Amino acid sequence: MWSAMTVLILMLAGVVGMGTPALADMNCYYGPRGHCYSNAIYNGSGLTGLWGYLPRNNTTINTGLSADAHISNEIWLNMDGDGYLEAGTVNWNDSHAYDGGCGCQAYDLVWADTTPGGRQAQQWQHVIQHVTPNGAKDSFEFDHASGYDWNVYLNGSQVGHSTVTGGSSGNEMDMGGEYASVSCQPAYGSADNFDDWAEVRDSGGNWFYPPIHTYIDSNCGFDGISYGDGEWSWNKHTP
Amino acid sequence: MEQAHSVISKMRHSLRLAAVVAVVGLTSLVGATVALGQIQSASAATPTPNPPPAKPPASPQARCTNVACTNAARAARAADFPPANPSMPNRSTWLTRTTVLDRARRHAETAASPNRPLSQADATALPAAATETTIGQFDASQGIANDPDIAATRPVWVVTVHGWASALTLPGRPAIQKNVYTEVYDEPTGTLILRGIGIAAVS
Secondary structure, three states, X not given: OHHHHHXXXXXXXXXXXXXXXXXXXXXXXXXXXXXXXXXXXXEEEEEOEEEEEEEOOOEEOOOOOOOOOEEEEEEEEEEOOOOEEEEEEEEEEHHHHOOOOOOOEEEEEEEEEXXXXXXXXXXXXXXXXXXXXXXXXXXXXXXXXXXXXXEXXXXXXXXXXXXXXXXXXXXXXXXXXXXXXXOOOOOOOEEOOEEEEEEEEOOOOOEEOOOOEEEEOOOOOOOEEOOOOOEEEEOOXXX | OHHHHHHHHHHHHHHHHHHHHHHHHHHHHHHHHHHHHHHHHHHHHOOOEXXXXXXXXXXXXXXXXXXXXXXXXXXHHHHHOHHHOOOOOOHHXXXXXXXXXXXHHOOOEOOOOOOOEOOXXXXXXXXXXXXXXXXXXXXXXHOOOOOOXXXXXXXXXXXXXXXXXXXXXXXXXXXXXXXXXXXXXEOOOOOEEEEEEOOOOOO
């Protein structure tokens, strides 16, 4: 009798003493929202350029290969007409990206231009270059040329020319991570700690690091923080 | 005698109680220590506080503007993106119509969110069409600008698939999923160059 009670008490004490692990945040945005984000945002007007300095670091989908899964580190420039430009490093299905035949997830530098129209919009995804997550840093830049035309640069060399966004100036800059997976898998994305930087150009041609606010969906599996104007750090925390 | 037996019995009871209390106390201490270890482990697993990063050495104002710098960037791209490299493999190894249709169909998603990849059988049944052209002719037909690093005469396969595909989306905006997409493949190397979500280029 005493022995049995003693064992029971010991078990209870052990369980209580061990504590309970914190529950994962289950607020998965994949379904109705489609994608999960952790970003720095600047809302302005008359923006005529965006420059981003983004490292090629490890980012992971963790759900295996699929047609739609990806995680990206990007900059976006939303136009007055609601079309938008984006560029950055995307880790996605290798065959989705370029059919290199490795049967694995792979990293590409990509830029894309999207027409106005919300859910009715069309999008062109331009593969720029195949890369590995070696920490090297890339500079992406959108420069307004004329009318609705924008030039796209990678590391100072022009790699594209957009004509479809329907915008001659921008009103919002976004910088950071986008994640999508095959199902609403909580906290499946993951990433290294690394720092993004961006500058925008105003209508007068002046470049500056913009003041930002943050947009962080819970349950992406990664988050971030901004330490100052034009800066976004993945998976970092204040000192 | 009976009284002495009762006293001994009470002493045994007290000893047992004391032993249990001691063991429970010791176990709680161990448990608390383990829990503390967990907290410490959790803290270690949490990203370490970081100082603000230094501003990057480059900026738009100082970006590459000379020929040598631009050439280096173009060479790096050509090395890691076959369509930007003027050289081509032997024609016998070029991408075939059958292969390109299969590859493009496999990029289809299911209709409703949350998305799931189609089965091989479902993907194979998707309506799709492919045509050969050059990247320059394709860009002109769609009213889009050329990639300055890819020769306009580069042969490509253009494939339109009537299946679902998702766009990369701006944060805070509704997801964009369309039931037709077009993919453009570099014919000599099989490299995907371009993907148009919601674009029906080949009928």
